[in-house]
Structures are given as structure tokens and as C-alpha cells.
Amino acid sequence: MEKKGKGRRSDRPPVDLAAQLKLQRESFVSTFFRKGAEFTEELVTENDRLRAALADAERDNAALRTQLASDEAIRDLLRKIDDLEREKQALLSHVHEAEAHTTQFTNRHAQIEEELANLANLHVASYHLHSTLRLPMVVRHLRELLQQLVGARAYAIYVADDARGELVAIAAEGLEATDLLPIPYGAGETQEDARGTVERAFVTGIARVEEGPLDATRHQPAACLPMRVDDRAVGVIVIHALLAQKTRFVAVDFELFKMLGLHAASALVGAQLFAAADGRVPGVEVFQGISPSIPPKSLANP
Amino acid sequence: MSAEYTCLVVEDSPMMRQLLVFALSRVKNLRVTEADDGVDGLRKLAGTKYDIILTDINMPIMDGLKLVKRVRTDPMHKDTPIVVITTEGSEEDRQRAIALGANAYITKPIQAPQVIAKVKELLKITG
Numbered sequence: 001m002e003k004k005g006k007g008r009r010s011d012r013p014p015v016d017l018a019a020q021l022k023l024q025r026e027s028f029v030s031t032f033f034r035k036g037a038e039f040t041e042e043l044v045t046e047n048d049r050l051r052a053a054l055a056d057a058e059r060d061n062a063a064l065r066t067q068l069a070s071d072e073a074i075r076d077l078l079r080k081i082d083d084l085e086r087e088k089q090a091l092l093s094h095v096h097e098a099e100a101h102t103t104q105f106t107n108r109h110a111q112i113e114e115e116l117a118n119l120a121n122l123h124v125a126s127y128h129l130h131s132t133l134r135l136p137m138v139v140r141h142l143r144e145l146l147q148q149l150v151g152a153r154a155y156a157i158y159v160a161d162d163a164r165g166e167l168v169a170i171a172a173e174g175l176e177a178t179d180l181l182p183i184p185y186g187a188g189e190t191q192e193d194a195r196g197t198v199e200r201a202f203v204t205g206i207a208r209v210e211e212g213p214l215d216a217t218r219h220q221p222a223a224c225l226p227m228r229v230d231d232r233a234v235g236v237i238v239i240h241a242l243l244a245q246k247t248r249f250v251a252v253d254f255e256l257f258k259m260l261g262l263h264a265a266s267a268l269v270g271a272q273l274f275a276a277a278d279g280r281v282p283g284v285e286v287f288q289g290i291s292p293s294i295p296p297k298s299l300a301n302p
Numbered sequence: 303m304s305a306e307y308t309c310l311v312v313e314d315s316p317m318m319r320q321l322l323v324f325a326l327s328r329v330k331n332l333r334v335t336e337a338d339d340g341v342d343g344l345r346k347l348a349g350t351k352y353d354i355i356l357t358d359i360n361m362p363i364m365d366g367l368k369l370v371k372r373v374r375t376d377p378m379h380k381d382t383p384i385v386v387i388t389t390e391g392s393e394e395d396r397q398r399a400i401a402l403g404a405n406a407y408i409t410k411p412i413q414a415p416q417v418i419a420k421v422k423e424l425l426k427i428t429g
Contacts, residue, residue: 113414120324124317150411
């Protein structure tokens with residue numbers, strides 16, 4: 001069943017309604033366009049904001065890329081620094097090795113120079129000791145050797161007088177006459193004083209040399225050096241004091257003492273015999289039979 | 303070519319002279335002349351220029367200190383380095399030698415390396 005009002009409805013819209021609709025439509029269109037404009041404005045603003053953000057992001061990106069490149073360069077540099085550091089360490093190690101070799105070489109060179117100088121001292125001493133058969137010259141050379149090579153300030157050279165059983169001073173320096181009285185030997189027990197030490201060195205044939213620093217207050221000689229020809233002691237060299245600048249015997253002195261023990265006596269005895277023979281050189285006959293490879297006749301006088 | 307240096311050794315003891323000559327033979331390009339005493343030394347210095355002089359103090363005829371004094375009045379050698387070598391070890395002797403014009407002082411018994419070092423130092427020889 002239809003409602004009552006429906007029967008009176010017309011196909012033509014009423015004027016008010018149309019106007020109303022028109023108003024509504026205009027309002028709608030106006031609102032639509034206003035909203036659209038607002039939306040567009042918003043879109044434009046948003047677009048601007050996004051562009052700005054994009055530009056920022058691109059700038060950041062560029063900065064980051066630069067930073068990254070810079071970091072990479074730094075990493076490269078650090079790697080290079082590490083490499084150079086390793087190279088430096090290797091070079092330093094080589095330098096230290098070379099320095100150690102140089103030091104070793106320098107020390108060895110100094111040692112060799114010192115040994116050479118010591119050998120020169122021995123050669124010069126021996127050369128001069130045997131360079132003459134004149135007794136005064138032999139004694140002079142002995143004195144020079146003791147003063148200049150050993151640095152002896154007070155010393156005496158004793159020769160054995162077998163007939164009296166005494167050691168008699170034949171040369172001395174820096175000692176009083178009372179210090180140079182003959183020293184008897186082989187008469188009994190030796191004393192513990194300086195003279196006893198000299199006697200003991202002569203009798204036993206064993207040298208006595210102070211090895212450490214020399215004490216100025218000591219009562220014993222600094223060195224007692226028996227002089228021997230073959231197995232026979234013929235005298236003693238006694239050193240009582242050294243020059244002020246020399247406080248102890250050094251390595252070369254001990255070598256000189258060994259040389260003196262063997263060579264001083266033969267130089268002195270040889271010179272003594274030469275003097276006793278009035279400087280005559282023995283004839284060739286004394287050499288007969290010494291060498292089995294040469295027949296005696298070839299050496300004999302016709 | 304390395305420069306050649308000349309040295310005069312004045313020493314009355316043949317033994318010491320030989321030792322000094324040996325020590326100085328270790329210095330390259332150094333030619334050594336020997337003199338027996340101060341007078342012989344002066345004779346050798348007359349007319350010949352030496353680069354360095356080594357002299358003993360205690361010598362007969364003319365001692366080393368007199369020689370130093372005379373050398374310093376010689377125009378040719380007034381600036382020549384002089385090394386005095388002696389048995390005396392006191393500071394007083396050292397000062398006396400230096401005051402007279404010596405440049406260095408070495409005491410006996412001599413050590414060859416010390417002599418070599420001193421001569422090289424005074425001649426400014428390196429190595």
C-alpha cells in the first residue's frame with residue numbers, strides 16, 4: 001500500500017528545492033575546489049619539503065662519500081705508515097747489527113794494536129839487550145828497559161858472587177846505599193823481609209811479582225826476577241817502586257819479565273865473558289862438531 | 303792522494319826511539335825522522351818543515367824543555383804541534399811543558415795506542 005503523501009508528488013522539482021540543490025552544489029563545488037586548492041598547496045609544500053630533504057640527503061650522501069674516500073685515504077696512509085714502520089724497524093735492526101759488528105771490529109782492532117805494541121816492546125827490549133857485547137852498554141840497556149818500558153822508579157840489578165855466596169848490586173836507581181848491601185844466599189833459612197824475598201827468588205829461581213795495585217806502604221819488593229842461564233840462576237832484578245803515574249804492572253810487563261829472566265842473564269854473562277876475553281871473538285875451531293851434518297875438517301883451520 | 307805528514311822524534315834513548323818510531327809507523331802517511339838530543343833536533347829542524355815534533359824531556363846536551371822554547375822562536379815551527387814525552391808524571395811538570403809551548407804531554411812508559419791517538423788528534427787525521 002502506498003503512502004498518502006506519495007500520491008501528491010509532482011515530477012517537477014519544486015523551485016525551492018532546486019535552488020537549494022543549486023546552492024548545495026555550488027557549496028559543494030566551492031568546498032571541493034577550496035579543498036583541492038588546499039590539498040594542492042599542501043602537496044606543493046610537501047613536495048618542497050621533500051625536495052629540500054632530498055637535497056639534504058644528497059648533500060649528506062656527498063659528504064659521506066667524501067668522508068668515506070677520506071677515510072680510505074687515511075687507511076691507505078696508515079697502511080703505508082705501518083709498512084714504513086716495519087721497514088724502519090728492519091733498517092734499525094740492520095743498523096744495530098752493523099753497529100755491533102763495528103764495535104766488535106773496533107774492539108778487536110784495539111786488541112790487535114795493543115798486542116802488536118806489546119810485541120814491539122818485547123822485540124825492542126830483546127833487540128837492544130843483545131845488540132852489544134860491551135858490558136856497560138848491556139847494563140845501560142837493562143836500566144833503560146826497566147825505567148822506560150816497565151816504568152821502574154827504584155830498582156837494583158844483583159849478580160851472584162859464588163865465591164862469597166852473595167848477591168851483589170851492579171846497577172841501581174832510586175835506592176839508598178844502605179838498601180844495596182850484598183844479600184847472602186844459601187846460608188840457611190831465608191828471612192821474611194825484603195832481602196829474604198830477593199834471596200828466595202834467586203835460590204828457587206821463581207819470580208815473585210805483585211799482581212794487584214801496588215801499596216805504597218808495603219815492605220816487600222814489587223818484583224823479584226831471577227836471571228837464569230839455562231838452569232842456573234846468575235842474578236836477580238829487583239823492582240822496589242814504579243813511577244808515580246803507574247800504579248800496577250800490566251800484561252806486557254809480565255811478558256817483559258819472562259823475557260828478562262831468560263835474556264838479561266845471557267846478555268850480561270856474554271858481555272862479561274867477552275870482556276874477560278879482551279873482546280876477542282872465538283875462532284872457528286870452537287864450532288867444530290856442533291853440527292853433525294858438517295864434517296869437522298871443513299871447519300878446521302888449514 | 304792522501305797528504306803526507308812529517309814528524310821529528312827527539313829522544314836520546316835508542317830503545318825509546320825505536321818504540322816511538324814503531325808506534326808512529328801505525329799512522330798512515332807519516333814520515334818519521336829521528337834525532338838523538340835537543341841539539342840534533344834543532345839541526346834537523348833548521349831548513350826543514352815538520353808537521354809535528356815529539357820530544358823527550360830528560361836528554362843530555364839540550365833537554366826537551368829548552369828545545370820546546372827554541373822551537374817556539376823559530377818562525378817556521380812556531381805553530382808546529384809539540385808532544386813532550388817524559389818519565390815525569392806530576393801536574394807541575396805538565397804545566398811547565400805546556401807553558402813553554404808544548405801542545406800535549408805523554409808520560410812513560412808509553413802506550414803505543416796513546417801516542418798514535420795524540421799524534422792523529424794534533425794532525426787532525428781521522429780514521
